[in-house]
Amino acid sequence: MPLTRRQTLKSFASGFGTLALANLFATESRAIPIGNSQSAIGNPLPHYAPKAKRVIFLFMSGGPSHVDLFDPKPLLTRDHGKPLPFAMPKLVRTKTGNLLSSPWKFKKHGQSGTDVSELLPHTASVIDDLCVIRSMVADNINHNGACLQMNTGEQAFSRPSLGSWLLYGLGTENQSLPGFVVISPAQPAQGAPLWSSSFLPAAYQGTLVSDLKNPIDNLKNSTFSTKDQRDELDLLKSLNEHHREKRAEDSRLSARIESFELAFRMQAQAPAAFNIEDESAATKSLYGIGEGMTDIFGRQCLMAARLAERGVRMIQVYHTTTAKRSSCQLWDQHGSLRTELTNNCATTDKPIAGLLKDLKSRGLLEDTLVIWGGEFGRTPTAEGTDGREHHPFGFTMWLAGAGIKPGIVHGATDDYGWHAIKDKVHLHDLHATILHLMGLDHEKLTYRYSGRDYRLTDVSGRVVKEILA
């Protein structure tokens, strides 16, 4: 039976059993096993049949403005320049001024008739695939704490990230590639704590790809030829076998021998996974690759699709760089809303729509969960004359793909886009829902550390059943 393209891609790591890999980690602080299977990097069973096998999280670092993109507010337009007609919450960063209407027009799109800003024409073209959540709520009002919470559930201290929890719970599907990849040309917010494994074993942390041309470190040897390297590895094997004679009981020694063989295979195979030049011109243009504005983010998105295709469990794509500038908070429009938000949309809109279309045509959207959003939204009130402040009290994110009801809007903010008032979705609820779609029960996915069982959702979280297909 001929293998499908995906089967071929996934099988290229064969020859290295999961058992050996599971043994690569010698640490006492093991999880309480999930179900009756072995946890860790093998392939432990999920709690129940998953709808999604992997996640692509498109992170608009800095806080995209919901009232300018997905949450139109006629009253905001009507009352432009007037004060917010109710008290602002106690937690504010800087005092903002009066209401600032969106400079952009909204139109209903697709069969679902969902409103989308004129800034996002390409996203509008795939709106029937999206579930737009207009009632997101988070707790922190600064980038560091908010990004940390969106990624780990905790605002101040070190905790494992969403991707690390997924790897810990589900293992990896492709042992020649890292199971959790973060594609971010510049450092978002406080950096590595956002993809940290924290107290989970280090193997579950995200692998950062910041240089799109050389995504993985140390894959090339500039000194020896591949043949020399193969011969040298054979020599190393012999040396290690001599050493192992008297130490046969120590499985770590054989695991380490195997790790060199795996590394040798990775050298050959990993670059191909990241090599978007393999793709057709048509595919590249779908993502806007080669077109000034969209080139960089387009490459990030296409790389994400290729990694998803090869079984990487979680891919996080941070928008941190455009052709013009690089910033940890690109979507942070305290000022220059009119120009900068326009630029951000112009650089990401086509690649994101392209990604959704491409995933669909590769047959991947049905088991890939795609998430779009930032760490918070922005105030409906003005900062200066052309800016908006940070706003965690009600904002928009969207989900698409595996297990998600397509073409719906869930939840609502008040008349001015300030508070989420209907069907609030706290980010703990979002995390619970993501785990659920991946076949994991957020209350059962625990890790014992320092005498306590920890969860991604801490003591909160509710699966948002209303948005599940």
Added chain:
Amino acid sequence: MRQIAISILLLTVLITSTARADEQTDFFESHIRPLLADHCYKCHGPEKTKGELRLDTRAGLLKGGKTGPAILPGKPDKSLLIEAVRYKNADLQMPPKEQLTESQVADLVTWIKAGAPDPRTDSSLAAVDEIAAARKRWPFTPVTAPAPPECKNKSWPVGAIDQFILAKLEEKSLAPSAAADKRTLIRRATYDLTGLPPTIADVEGFLTDASPTAYAKVIDRLLASPAYGQRYARYWLDLVRYTDSFDARGTGGPMDCAEAWRYRDYVVNAFNQDLPYDQFVRQQIAGDLLPSSGLSTQHSGLIATAVYAIGNWGGGDADKEKLLTDIVDDQIDLTGRAFLGLTLACARCHDHKVDPIPTTDYYGLAGIFFSSHILPDVGPKTNGPNMLKIPLASPEELARRDKLKAQLAEIEKAPQPTEFTRQSFTPMREPARDVHNIPGLLALKPATKQDTPSATFNTTGKAVAFVTIKMPPRSVAVHPSPTGGVAAVFDVAAATTVNLTAHLADADPNCGDGIAYRLIHRSGESAKILAAGAIDNGKKADLTAGPINLAQGDRIELLILPRAEYSCDTTLIDLKITSTDAAQPAHDLVDETLADPFATSTPWHFDQVTADPRIATLRAQLATALPATHGLQEGGVPGSPQAGVHDVKVHIRGRYDRLGELVPRHFPTLLTPADRQPTITKSSGRVELANWVASPANPLTARVMANRLWQWHFGEGIVRTPNNFGKLGTPPTHPELLDYLASEFIKSNWSIKSMHRRIMLSRTYQQSSLNPQSADPDNLLLCRMNRRRLDAEAIRDTMLAVTNELDPTPLNGPGLKDLNNPRRTLYLMTIRSDRTGYRMLFDAADPTAIIDRRIDSTVAPQALFLMNHPFTTARAKKLAAQSATAPDRITWLYETLFSRSPTAEESQLGQNYVTQRANNGWEQYCHALLCSNELFYLD
């Protein structure tokens, strides 16, 4: 094996039974406690007890008030509480002003129906019994000095340690392993104490020394080596989440912990000088308040407290109250886990679920840290706080600088008429257009084109913003330089009498310390000050003067001068000159300048001004920044709600906006009964805390550190959860041995070096690791030595040592970013925001966490680093070159890398490989040796 199986079984049972209790507790915590706290505690809590009813404790609910018990568990319909909240009885309606919602009432009913599970321990009632009972259990009992047990085999033990170990082995009919051979032993001891391999000479010296003290001499030599402190400091730094920088975006900046390296070096010195451990602990908690450090290095006590400043609390936040509580939580977590082996931080939000540590104890301890500060202030709402920098100087030096500062202030405050002469002024003529790429933003600079001083002109009709500066439409701003001022000068063309009005405003309120100004009328060599003063950061000033008689050739000068700091001193200026004779033209600085900013024909020009030379001299004397450290100082963060020395209230569920009872500062009741609690009033209580933690009477401190020392030698502790001696930790495999070690530790005046000697001289430590018996697969009873993988530091240091490239000298400075530097890996820079580097790849400590035990992972990216990274390939090349002069290259390589000779077979393998290669044979062979398991695993 059976023992393990049983303990796993027990653990499973424990978890299942606590799971249900947890669910019920969770319901109480998420639904009931907040409800009671929000609606009831105000009148029925610690402050008021209306109707003699308290609802803030379980006992209070059950006992009830004047009308009887508030609840009957299991019977909601018979509970007064439910009757009251249902509002059906006109005489009994609670809360009196605002009825609860239906769902809140339903929650209360559900809860009472379930038996009213209530985890709140009442510190005055049941909890006391629980705590008293716990105090009688290990590890909260006083440290004892157990006598070593008798063993059947009398000849094997050479001391008490061996007797404790052998007795347990004999119980299980196990025998210890044979002694390791001398080569293995010196290799083990050298790595253990220094993190480096022994040299060929070290090994030969030991082999040829047949005296019975040969091995003891090796240990003494290693303990005296500076490399020892560099090795052991790293273990300690792991425990205290040490980092050189918080965030790559601000490395070295005012918000960063740029001085953390001083603490690193303090720890190195403390180990090398064998600072008694109790003093080491005391200094870290309260070194700023204690008389002497006992170390040869200066200011050690101050620097030691930096351990509490380099914490992990997520950086800045608009929510400053949360920031302060997060900092204290980090500090309590550190104190608990690193010094006491207890997870105290669990009690932040609720009474500890497993160990008897109520929230009142957490906040008793928290008061001590809320009464201390690591920040100069909480920082602006839009950003994180700066770190406190405590100057490291003698009191005399600090006094001298204060004097200089006072002199400077004096000169600035009371300027002399001769302060500036005409020669002090030089016009700036260098034009700049489209500054910061803003069309219409123009500037004038000095001929040297340096950045400051400058005059900037917004010629557009719009406000512009650049860097942190905002300029209104059509405005003029000037910026002084570090050493001098800037002036707008008006040349008088014809004699007249005028009135002056000037307006000044700081255009950059985000930073800086404001500016000083003068308005001067200069006539020939004489000058008259019309106005002088200073404005603070972000402030404005309006000046008026006149009428003034001006002669031809006179000048009006508006001077802007820096105060102590000049970098954010951009100042908007305007000056209007109106003649008393209405027929004469009026002059306006802004209007006339903006008409043509670079023209030389207007009466205005902009000059740089060299200040009074004394000012420059004084500034220069003050400019050399004093060395400084981060650390703790007395009093809560200045200017914050926590300023000063004070007790704090319980934060209900960890929330600063829900406060419970006020708790006096005290130590955990579990460890200190009420009659031995200190009275802390005037100071933070850190001295008391330091003395309490470091006391021989504290049951945990010595045990926890003795266990760590054991772990650092054997790879596993006697308690295998070294940061958690509580109920959920692993019980000790050899409790008597641990107590023996702890008591000897105290008896030796807490000497860490004497503990190393004691452990390493035991036969237990000297056993071979080659004993594949399966009776004790986890080696819990130590019938052999554990084989250990080198840690990240030892791996890199070894590669540099075997090629003779390692520079072992202390760094005395900030961490180094370049992996290729020849210093020890201890000195590689750690940045919390960056996990891409070498250290994390090989499982070095994650600087965001308190690491008591390194993870030992073997993953392909490590192999890729070894195979392909230029650092490794360069070492291979160097090693090949060095071996070239040896008479027998392969033997030399084996002795250098593995402290042994190759077997004939191994020699042959190497020879064959090298001769089959056309080129690079030796390089590849050396590379393979550097990657080999034998180099990475220590027998």
